Amino acid sequence: VPAPRKFLGLGGNYASHLEEAARLGLVRPAGQVWFNKQVSCVAGPYDPVHKPRISDQFDYEGELGVVIGQRCRHVRADEADAVIAGYVVVNDMSVRDWQLRAPTHTLGKSFDTHGPFGPWLVTRDEIADPHALRLRTWVNGELRQDANTGEMLHRIGEMIAELTTAFTLEPGDVLSTGSPAGSGALMSPQRYLRTGDVVRVEIESIGAIENRVVDEPAGDKT
Numbered sequence: 323v324p325a326p327r328k329f330l331g332l333g334g335n336y337a338s339h340l341e342e343a344a345r346l347g348l349v350r351p352a353g354q355v356w357f358n359k360q361v362s363c364v365a366g367p368y369d370p371v372h373k374p375r376i377s378d379q380f381d382y383e384g385e386l387g388v389v390i391g392q393r394c395r396h397v398r399a400d401e402a403d404a405v406i407a408g409y410v411v412v413n414d415m416s417v418r419d420w421q422l423r424a425p426t427h428t429l430g431k432s433f434d435t436h437g438p439f440g441p442w443l444v445t446r447d448e449i450a451d452p453h454a455l456r457l458r459t460w461v462n463g464e465l466r467q468d469a470n471t472g473e474m475l476h477r478i479g480e481m482i483a484e485l486t487t488a489f490t491l492e493p494g495d496v497l498s499t500g501s502p503a504g505s506g507a508l509m510s511p512q513r514y515l516r517t518g519d520v521v522r523v524e525i526e527s528i529g530a531i532e533n534r535v536v537d538e539p540a541g542d543k544t
Contacts, residue, residue, distance in 0.1 A: 323389055323410075328495040329359040329437055331385075331414050332481060333427070335474050335500025342508035354476055354484050359414070359498070360432035367440025367531035371415060372538040373517050374433055379418035380515040380535070383501035384459035384467050384523035386452065387412035387439050388478055390495040397486045399479035405491070406478070408445040409452060411531045412498045413438050413459075413523050418507045418514075439496065441529045449527055452478055456526040459504065462519055469502030471525075476500075 333355045334340050340350050365371060373380050391407030415437065421430025449455070452471060459467035476484075478499065485491060506513040515521065515535050524530035 323443065323494045323496065324364075326361055326364065326494045326496045327492055329361050329364065329498070330485070330496070331357050331359055331431060331498040332476065332500045333357060335476055336469065336502040337473065337475060338469065338503035339501055339505070339508075342503050342505075345508070354481065356485070357427040357431055359437050360428070362434055363432050363437035365435040365438040365533070367411070367438060367533075369435065369438060369533060370536040371435045371438060371521075371533045372433065373515060373535050374417055375538045377417045377419050378514060379507065381416045381418055381506045382459060382461065382466070382515060382521045382523075383414040383416060383505050384457055384525075385412040385414050385498045385501050386455065386457065386471050386525055386528075388452075388481075388497040388499060389443055390491045390497070391446075391493055393490060393492050394482075395486050395490045397482050399477070399483040402479035402482040403446065405482065406446045407493070408443040409449055409528055410439045410443060410496070411441065411523050411525045411528055412496070413521060413531060413533065414498050414501060416507075438531055438533050440531050444528045455528070457502065458524050460522045461506075461513075461515070466506070467502055467504035471499070473502060474500060
């Protein structure tokens with residue numbers, strides 16, 4: 323999926339993550355809260371990712387990604403499996419101070435290279451239950467996130483039903499389904515990514531992606 327037309331992320335979809343966020347005064351939303359990751363953020367499963375010059379609050383979020391397989395609108399939750407092509411591992415990388423500049427989160431979620439996913443597309447028929455997969459994230463070999471996709475508050479069918487009530491999903495669109503506890507921003511003290519760090523996200527039965535943090539290169543004026 324080299325160039326998805328849409329890359330959407332669901333915020334606050336794990337209770338463990340919401341419990342961490344509550345320490346900062348954030349409350350559980352009443353429904354699904356989606357944000358855009360601009361598709362220019364897409365990076366490969368082993369590509370370097372850029373630490374922004376503008377911020378020191380660069381963070382990771384290991385997530386299960388869903389890739390849409392057919393054009394669809396008004397899909398019922400119990401029929402959503404039919405429109406899924408398969409699953410990928412996603413690192414929903416975030417620049418936290420920019421993320422919090424606006425409720426949409428779009429800028430802080432969309433820096434170039436901050437949407438690595440892969441390492442391949444595992445087709446729907448190969449995953450018996452996408453809500454029963456172990457998800458883990460390491461930074462420099464240190465385990466930071468360890469959860470199961472069964473902990474998601476909103477199921478994948480509910481996500482697709484919600485989105486397709488509003489707009490059409492198309493083949494290749496990527497849905498990132500939320501992250502569990504353990505992101506650097508919510509640790510005490512905070513532990514943001516630095517140049518040279520290596521982030522590995524692994525999901526049972528799907529595979530792993532691994533990305534090294536490098537300095538953002540000089541500006542491209544083309």
